[in-house]
Amino acid sequence: MISGSSSKAPRAEIRTPFDKETQEVLVHRLRHLARQAAERLDLLPLGPLWAFVGYDRAELLAHLERRHLQGCLICGSELDERPVICHIDPLGAAVDGASLQRVMALENFGFGHDSCNRRLGARSLS
Numbered sequence: 001m002i003s004g005s006s007s008k009a010p011r012a013e014i015r016t017p018f019d020k021e022t023q024e025v026l027v028h029r030l031r032h033l034a035r036q037a038a039e040r041l042d043l044l045p046l047g048p049l050w051a052f053v054g055y056d057r058a059e060l061l062a063h064l065e066r067r068h069l070q071g072c073l074i075c076g077s078e079l080d081e082r083p084v085i086c087h088i089d090p091l092g093a094a095v096d097g098a099s100l101q102r103v104m105a106l107e108n109f110g111f112g113h114d115s116c117n118r119r120l121g122a123r124s125l126s
């Protein structure tokens, strides 16, 4: 596979319904995003992820499957095989624990094309 534009590790292919591996990747990604934001806000240790975000693994995966079928959150088109998790109100908008919980809420994120998400940058979709 040739990918000239990204220096990051290749992202996982994501198809609906999610297979076991995809589920692990997505849970890991969410955990990583939460940790990163919490670290920036000096909120670590965050404690158990599900207690912090207020939903569980099954709810997260069901939500993401629905969102995946709805297409790109930004342009509305069908997703490609390697979408990114994309927030309506950006994670960067969080300034404390309560606002981080708000931007981590299920209704605040779905999938987007990597290119759309890059174009949007840190701006809000709402």
Ligand SMILES: [Zn+2]
Pocket: 072, 073, 074, 075, 076, 077, 112, 113, 116
């Ligand atoms: Zn898009």
